[in-house]
Amino acid sequence: MNSARSNPISTVAMHGVLILYTLIALFPVFVILINSFKTRKKIFREPLALPDAESFSLVGYQTVLKQGDFFLYFQNSFIVTVGSLTLILLFGAMAAFALSEYRFRGNMIMGLYLALGIMIPIRIGTVAILDMMVSTGLVNTLWALILVYTAQGLPLAVFILSEFMRQVSDDLKSAGRIDGLSEYTIFFKLVLPLVRPAMATVAVFNMIPIWNDLWFPLILAPAEETKTLTLGSQVFIGQFVTDWNAVLSALSMAILPVLVLYVIFSRQLIRGITSGAVK
Amino acid sequence: MQKPRIRWHIAVFLAPAVLIYTSVMIFPLFNTLRLALFQKVDQERVYVGLENFRTLFFDPTWSEQFWNALANNFWFFLIHMLVQNPIGIALAALLSHPRLRFAALYRSAIFIPTILSFVIVGFAWKLILSPIWGIAPSMMDAVGLKSLFAPWLGKEEYALTTLAMVSVWQFVGIPMMLIYAALLSIPEEMLEAGEIDGVTGIAAFWKIKLPLILPSIGIISILTFVANFNAFDLIYAAQGALAGPDFSTDILGTFMYRTFFGFQLQLGDPHMGSAIAGAMFAIILVGVCLYLFGIQSRMRRYQL
Numbered sequence: 134m135n136s137a138r139s140n141p142i143s144t145v146a147m148h149g150v151l152i153l154y155t156l157i158a159l160f161p162v163f164v165i166l167i168n169s170f171k172t173r174k175k176i177f178r179e180p181l182a183l184p185d186a187e188s189f190s191l192v193g194y195q196t197v198l199k200q201g202d203f204f205l206y207f208q209n210s211f212i213v214t215v216g217s218l219t220l221i222l223l224f225g226a227m228a229a230f231a232l233s234e235y236r237f238r239g240n241m242i243m244g245l246y247l248a249l250g251i252m253i254p255i256r257i258g259t260v261a262i263l264d265m266m267v268s269t270g271l272v273n274t275l276w277a278l279i280l281v282y283t284a285q286g287l288p289l290a291v292f293i294l295s296e297f298m299r300q301v302s303d304d305l306k307s308a309g310r311i312d313g314l315s316e317y318t319i320f321f322k323l324v325l326p327l328v329r330p331a332m333a334t335v336a337v338f339n340m341i342p343i344w345n346d347l348w349f350p351l352i353l354a355p356a357e358e359t360k361t362l363t364l365g366s367q368v369f370i371g372q373f374v375t376d377w378n379a380v381l382s383a384l385s386m387a388i389l390p391v392l393v394l395y396v397i398f399s400r401q402l403i404r405g406i407t408s409g410a411v412k
Numbered sequence: 413m414q415k416p417r418i419r420w421h422i423a424v425f426l427a428p429a430v431l432i433y434t435s436v437m438i439f440p441l442f443n444t445l446r447l448a449l450f451q452k453v454d455q456e457r458v459y460v461g462l463e464n465f466r467t468l469f470f471d472p473t474w475s476e477q478f479w480n481a482l483a484n485n486f487w488f489f490l491i492h493m494l495v496q497n498p499i500g501i502a503l504a505a506l507l508s509h510p511r512l513r514f515a516a517l518y519r520s521a522i523f524i525p526t527i528l529s530f531v532i533v534g535f536a537w538k539l540i541l542s543p544i545w546g547i548a549p550s551m552m553d554a555v556g557l558k559s560l561f562a563p564w565l566g567k568e569e570y571a572l573t574t575l576a577m578v579s580v581w582q583f584v585g586i587p588m589m590l591i592y593a594a595l596l597s598i599p600e601e602m603l604e605a606g607e608i609d610g611v612t613g614i615a616a617f618w619k620i621k622l623p624l625i626l627p628s629i630g631i632i633s634i635l636t637f638v639a640n641f642n643a644f645d646l647i648y649a650a651q652g653a654l655a656g657p658d659f660s661t662d663i664l665g666t667f668m669y670r671t672f673f674g675f676q677l678q679l680g681d682p683h684m685g686s687a688i689a690g691a692m693f694a695i696i697l698v699g700v701c702l703y704l705f706g707i708q709s710r711m712r713r714y715q716l
Contacts, residue, residue, distance in 0.1 A: 143613075147506050148514075154503060155521045157581070161536045162524065164547060180547045220432070228429035231422050243426065250437055252634075252700045254642040256665070257693045258440035260447055260672060260686045265440060284436035287429050316421040345529035347645040348665075352673075367531045367649060377545075380535065387532050395527050399520050406589040 162388060169193055169381035176377055193378030194386075197369070200379070203386060205358070206365030210390075213275050213361060214343050217282035218336050224283070225290030226298075226332065230320050232291065233298040234306070244295070250288030255281065256348055266353055273356040281349050286339040297331035298324060334405035337398050344391065362387060445693065448686035464687040478688070480659060481667040484572055488663055489640040491576035492583075497632055499580070500587025501625075505617055507588070508595035519592070523585035530582075534649030537578045541565055565650065568660040575661055579646055583639075587632045594628035595621060627708070634703040641696055644669060664692050 167183055168176045175188035182188070197203060232244050255262075262281060266272040271280070301324055309319045325332075350364040360368070366387040373379040395402075451460045468474050503522060507515050525533065540547045541564055549561045564574040598621060606612070606620050644665030647655055653670050655662035670678075672685030 144512075147509060147512060151503070151506055151518045154499075155518055158522045158525050158584075161533075161540055162528070164540060165532075165536050177545065180545060180550075220428075224429040224432065227425040231425035235419065235422050237419070237422055243430070247429070247433060250433060252638060253441070253693070253696065254638060255437050255441075256642055256644070257689045257696070258437065258444045259668075260682050260689060261440035261443035262436065264443070264447075264682075265436075280432060280436050284432050287433050291429060317424075320425070341527050345527075345531075345645075347530060347648065351648075363529045363531050370531070370535055377539075380539070384532055384535055388528060391527050391529070392524070395524065399523070403516075403519065403523070403589065406593060 165381055165384050165388065169378070169385040173378055176381070190378070193376075193380075193382030196373070196376060196379040197382045197386060200373070201365060201369040201383065202357070202360075203362070203365065203383075206360050206362040207390065209275060209359055210344055210362040213278045213282065214340060216275070216279040217286065217343050218339055220279065220283040221286040221290050221339055222332050222336060225287050225335065226294050226325060226328070227320070228287070229291045229294035229298055230324060233295040234324075244291075247288055247291045250285070251292060255285040259348070259352060263352055273354050273359050275354065275359055277353040278349055278359075278361070281353065282339070282343045282346075286335075286343070289338070290335045293335055294328060294331055297328045301327050333401050337402045337405055340394065340398070341391070344394075362390070441693070444686045444689050447683055448690040451683050452681075464683055465690070468684065468687050468691065474684070477659065477662065477667060478691075481662045481664050482691075484661065485641055485643075485663040487572060488576045488579070488643065489637060491573065492580060492636050492640055493633065495577070496580040496584050497587050497629070497636065500584050500632070501591050501629070503584070503588045504591035504595055505621070507592055519589075522588060525582045526585035528582070530645035531649045533578060533582050534646050537581075538565060538650050541574070566657060568657050571651070571657060572661045575647060575650060578650070579643070582646075586635070590628050590632055591625055594625040598624050630703065630707050634700065637699045637703075638696055641692060641699070664688065664695075668692065 164180065168180060170184040170190065171182075171188045172190040172192070175182070175184075179188070184190075228247065232240060232247075263272070266277045271277040305323055306319055309323050314322070345363055346361075347363050347367060350359075350361045351367075354360070355364065366383050369383050370380050373383070448464055449459060449461060450457050451464060452458070468478050506512070507519055509515075539545055543549060543561075543563045549558060552558050552561050562570060564570040602620060602624075603616060606616050611619055641664060643663060647661050647663060647666050648669070651657075651661050653666060653673075653675050655666045655670075668685055668688040671688055672680055672682055674680035
């Protein structure tokens with residue numbers, strides 16, 4: 134049906150442009166990854182060559198593993214990300230249920246109040262957030278980060294989830310109420326399982342910014358034992374700036390977990406964006 | 413009349429989210445704006461009204477840095493609007509072509525830079541553009557453009573634009589995805605109707621698709637605006653808190669960080685830091701309001 138709209142020349146041209154841009158997008162990542170496996174000499178002499186038997190070297194990775202506590206950083210990032218996502222999803226879904234299911238005075242205003250945070254970045258309040266974390270003793274703990282990311286993620290989560298919860302059939306909930314289920318049971322047993330796809334979308338949206346954030350780890354939790362992977366690699370690379378093997382290896386080690394997560398969740402992420410969840 | 417009973421479960425459902433959101437986001441936001449009205453004098457917090465803002469805008473020692481950061485920030489935003497969003501739209505237009513093969517593959521690959529952290533992106537580009545390593549100069553040599561190479565990140569006149577382009581490289585995936593989604597939602601009948609009237613190919617894009625995706629372009633613009641005026645990480649990762657060379661890459665985020673925490677010999681000043689945060693808040697608020705009342709409400713929503 135679309136024969137009028139495509140001819141071989143334009144198809145080739147389209148692929149050409151897309152391949153070119155794909156190369157631009159992937160080239161830096163590729164260069165970093167291949168050079169992290171090469172000896173220092175080869176990194177400089179043949180930066181674009183793939184590592185072979187002669188130029189292969191893991192010396193950079195050895196430095197990284199010896200000098201930086203990357204497993205600890207990784208663990209911290211993991212705890213912060215999973216902790217924040219859990220709270221965002223649980224509390225966000227609860228609030229979204231309250232707003233979409235019940236009619237009560239102030240419903241509208243509460244919804245608008247929670248939506249304010251979608252557009253206003255939480256970083257503006259950093260000075261007072263640090264003040265508060267210092268006075269509550271939460272500074273340099275992972276809790277500080279988890280709380281901040283939860284607050285940051287809740288507005289969009291409530292917004293998206295309440296849109297989806299409005300679509301859950303009323304008959305189902307009425308049937309539950311007739312059977313004498315409590316409101317809590319209805320929420321956890323009936324509604325939550327039905328909005329799982331929306332929850333996954335919210336989780337994927339929040340995951341990457343939280344994992345990659347540099348600002349709050351730098352300000353709220355810069356201590357050695359609470360460094361996240363992003364901050365840890367930033368500090369490590371800053372110290373080893375002349376050791377190219379170590380820098381390239383540290384970069385590769387920081388790229389890898391995100392890339393793995395992306396491969397696992399990319400379909401979810403893309404479906405989430407393209408289904409119009411951010412409109 | 414029956415007395416309405418209090419439905420406690422509503423409160424229970426709302427409480428955790430409202431509590432965390434209020435105490436960690438809304439309250440500190442207003443507290444920061446309040447702190448901007450104080451100054452520390454002899455270890456005591458004194459109310460000074462709008463004095464900090466006067467210092468920030470007009471006192472030469474501060475205002476020079478502030479206006480520099482603000483101007484840089486606008487340039488940073490402008491490059492995103494002029495480069496990132498058009499490229500994103502063009503890529504989306506290509507990807508949404510109905511019979512394009514490997515579309516999903518291209519889409520996933522082009523989105524990869526967006527998922528990387530600023531630290532990785534900042535350092536990776538710093539290495540690639542570095543004259544010591546020589547990847548960029550030797551590649552430009554290969555296409556005969558070696559004379560155009562300069563250590564871009566080290567030159568005052570190029571550094572900010574270079575970093576903005578790096579940021580464009582990283583985030584082009586977001587407008588691409590959003591526009592792609594918008595293009596897919598255009599019904600096939602509309603395009604076929606255009607085809608019957610002889611509007612095909614590029615003309616179909618300009619005359620039919622572009623007007624229909626204008627609301628999405630509005631959304632990307634405001635998202636870009638908020639993200640740019642709140643940016644910090646990339647500049648910090650690539651050029652450090654001093655946003656060198658000679659503050660030529662300083663934007664509001666790095667300026668606020670430096671002021672708040674201090675650097676080298678200057679002590680941190682939370683009150684001036686708050687004042688800068690207040691200015692950022694005002695700018696973002698103006699931008700969002702302009703969008704909501706000026707652009708979005710006037711934009712025609714087509715019933716698709």
